[in-house]
Amino acid sequence: MSTESKAIPQELETARNLRKERVGIVTSDKMTKSITVSVERRVMHPKYGKFVKRTSKFMAHDEKGEAQVGDTVRIAETRPVSKLKRWRLVEVVERAK
Numbered sequence: 162m163s164t165e166s167k168a169i170p171q172e173l174e175t176a177r178n179l180r181k182e183r184v185g186i187v188t189s190d191k192m193t194k195s196i197t198v199s200v201e202r203r204v205m206h207p208k209y210g211k212f213v214k215r216t217s218k219f220m221a222h223d224e225k226g227e228a229q230v231g232d233t234v235r236i237a238e239t240r241p242v243s244k245l246k247r248w249r250l251v252e253v254v255e256r257a258k
Contacts, residue, residue, distance in 0.1 A: 181238040183219065184254060187228050195246060196223045198236055221248040231257025 185200035198219045203212045220243075221236045228234050233255040236248040 182235060182251065183248075184233065184235050185219070187230050187232045187234055187257075188218070190223070190226075190228060190230055194223055194226060196221050196228050196234070196250065198234060198248070219248045220245045221250050222246050223250045228253055229257055 183198070183200045185198040187196050188199045189197035198221050200217050200219060202215050202217070204215050205211070206213055219236060221234075222239070222242045228250060232253050234253050235251040237251045238247060239249045241247050242249070
């Protein structure tokens with residue numbers, strides 16, 4: 162057997178770093194190890210040119226159960242954990258007051 166190092170190829174390393182991240186507010190923590198995060202974005206109206214707010218809801222995996230309702234959190238895209246969960250909690254940016 163050869164003594165090659167088990168280094169991660171450069172292509173995989175850059176692909177791992179390109180995963181999407183979002184910052185949003187926790188709207189529900191009533192599930193075990195799961196949270197619902199609302200992410201707000203601003204898009205320009207095609208006809209009137211005014212910026213309007215659009216909200217997306219994401220289910221995220223919270224292994225330690227550390228996020229509470231109202232917290233601002235950072236979530237990252239990951240492999241599917243369940244039917245609706247494709248995001249995981251990275252950190253709690255700011256606690257709810």
